[in-house]
Amino acid sequence: MPDNDAPLTLVTVPCLQDNYAFLLHDEATGETALVDAPEAAPIRAELDRRGWTLSDILITHHHDDHIQAVDALRGGARVIGARADAHRLPRLDLEVSPGDSVTACGEAAQVIDVSGHTVGHVAFHFPRSKMVFTADSLMALGCGRLFEGTAPMMWDSLLRLRALPPDTTVCSGHEYTTGNARFALSIDGENAALQARAEAIRQARERGEPTVPSLLSEEIATNLFLRADDPVLKSAMGMRDRSDAEVFGAIRSAKDRF
Numbered sequence: 001m002p003d004n005d006a007p008l009t010l011v012t013v014p015c016l017q018d019n020y021a022f023l024l025h026d027e028a029t030g031e032t033a034l035v036d037a038p039e040a041a042p043i044r045a046e047l048d049r050r051g052w053t054l055s056d057i058l059i060t061h062h063h064d065d066h067i068q069a070v071d072a073l074r075g076g077a078r079v080i081g082a083r084a085d086a087h088r089l090p091r092l093d094l095e096v097s098p099g100d101s102v103t104a105c106g107e108a109a110q111v112i113d114v115s116g117h118t119v120g121h122v123a124f125h126f127p128r129s130k131m132v133f134t135a136d137s138l139m140a141l142g143c144g145r146l147f148e149g150t151a152p153m154m155w156d157s158l159l160r161l162r163a164l165p166p167d168t169t170v171c172s173g174h175e176y177t178t179g180n181a182r183f184a185l186s187i188d189g190e191n192a193a194l195q196a197r198a199e200a201i202r203q204a205r206e207r208g209e210p211t212v213p214s215l216l217s218e219e220i221a222t223n224l225f226l227r228a229d230d231p232v233l234k235s236a237m238g239m240r241d242r243s244d245a246e247v248f249g250a251i252r253s254a255k256d257r258f
Helices: 040-050 083-088 151-162 177-188 192-206 216-222 231-236 244-257
Strands: 009-015 019-025 032-035 054-058 078-082 094-096 101-104 107-113 122-126 131-135 169-172
Touching: 009 040, 009 169, 019 040, 019 169, 054 101, 078 083, 083 094, 107 151, 151 216, 151 244, 169 216, 177 192, 177 231, 177 244, 192 216, 231 244
Parallel strands: 032 054, 054 078, 078 094, 131 169
Antiparallel strands: 009 019, 019 032, 101 107, 107 122, 122 131
16 A cells, blocks of 8 residues: 655656756655656656656746746646746646645645746745755756846855755756866865765766756755855855855856856
């Protein structure tokens, strides 16, 4: 008999050139949720292969490479997204705001404001299954560009994510990790944990394996964008006496130029 307290099954689906979508499945109820919808064909193929039918589609933000397949896949699924972004998302069946709890696949997920990459970007944290879906906010060894928000806004968002339990699995939206590792080593090259992770990333990509998802504990140890308040990193940036948000902004600007 299925265990109602068992963690949800997670399937990572590569889409487009470097996007990821995620399927969540509850063995107890047979329900399946999709987080973001970059491309219909690979998602539909994975659903068909497993004999799953979508019950919910959760949307993190409005960029086309995260929503363009929603209408092709929705069928009878409930589409969930941010109330603040509803005017530029596909039609929503349920509008949510930061601080809300929404149940999908039999598990209550917390809605977290992760504005910065866009204003209105949300993440979905499934605490029982120890997963957070961060899309283009916190990424594997990186974070999203600041297209709409400010550096202080994104730093606050990352602090909210950093405060989650360290054994949380971070499901982010893109395969950018190789480039992120090269950038991180250019600033924090003496970090042994970062060196080891960069080598593991190189080997994984050589085998054609995704580097997403990752563990939050790994990100806390190696992701520059989560460490803007680290005195060692502040010194490496020549910004020992500057605010954490200023240091974060300088790291983000340096990555943009890298």
